[in-house]
Amino acid sequence: GAGVSQSPSNKVTEKGKDVELRCDPISGHTALYWYRQSLGQGLEFLIYFQGNSAPDKSGLPSDRFSAERTGGSVSTLTIQRTQQEDSAVYLCASSFLTDTQYFGPGTRLTVL
Amino acid sequence: QKEVEQDPGPLSVPEGAIVSLNCTYSNSAFQYFMWYRQYSRKGPELLMYTYSSGNKEDGRFTAQVDKSSKYISLFIRDSQPSDSATYLCAMRINNDMRFGAGTRLTVKP
Numbered sequence: 001g002a003g004v005s006q007s008p009s010n011k012v013t014e015k016g017k018d019v020e021l022r023c024d025p026i027s028g029h030t031a032l033y034w035y036r037q038s039l040g041q042g043l044e045f046l047i048y049f050q051g052n053s054a055p056d057k058s059g060l061p062s063d064r065f066s067a068e069r070t071g072g073s074v075s076t077l078t079i080q081r082t083q084q085e086d087s088a089v090y091l092c093a094s095s096f097l098t099d100t101q102y103f104g105p106g107t108r109l110t111v112l
Numbered sequence: 113q114k115e116v117e118q119d120p121g122p123l124s125v126p127e128g129a130i131v132s133l134n135c136t137y138s139n140s141a142f143q144y145f146m147w148y149r150q151y152s153r154k155g156p157e158l159l160m161y162t163y164s165s166g167n168k169e170d171g172r173f174t175a176q177v178d179k180s181s182k183y184i185s186l187f188i189r190d191s192q193p194s195d196s197a198t199y200l201c202a203m204r205i206n207n208d209m210r211f212g213a214g215t216r217l218t219v220k221p
Binding site: 004006031033035041042043045048050056091093098100101102103104105106108 | 116118146148153154155156157158161200202204206207208209210211212213214
């Protein structure tokens with residue numbers, strides 16, 4: 001595709017439910033990143049993939065958060081037992097090796 | 113102290129004004145410096161990318177890096193209402209990227 005795509009664009013869920021957020025990176029990009037952006041805050045790094053492996057998971061805020069990437073392409077970020085403080089925009093970016101990161105439009109998550 | 117400091121604004125200017133956006137950082141190991149523009153309910157888009165100290169110009173935009181002072185700037189000349197957005201500075205060491213909080217800019221017609 002022409003750019004990074006993310007789905008869904010919006011997700012409203014109830015506290016305690018699990019959610020899955022999807023990211024389709026730019027074709028050929030080897031690296032994939034997940035960030036979280038809360039209102040009025042900068043981007044908070046969550047996790048980074050190079051190929052299918054995640055050498056840096058240091059940003060995941062708790063063990064309720066996990067991510068995987070298959071086939072060196074699509075990635076899924078899963079949040080289990082969602083809490084209200086998980087409400088934010090979740091952004092995915094991809095890059096070729098360590099080059100410039102290009103962002104998707106984000107998934108706006110609201111936990112009621 | 114945050115690694116990257118950026119005044120969140122908001123900043124409001126009249127159309128045609130020169131806009132100056134700034135960030136300071138604490139880690140001298142940062143190698144690459146970027147400015148992203150983010151429109152409401154959209155993902156950030158890369159605006160400028162620099163590596164070395166000095167100025168880089170692209171149309172109405174100039175990015176300035178001063179590594180000795182750990183200070184980067186983005187200047188927008190002849191600002192337009194379409195420039196109204198949040199501007200995020202970012203800096204990188206290899207895959208490790210850090211972002212400023214973003215400055216919200218409004219350019220009034």
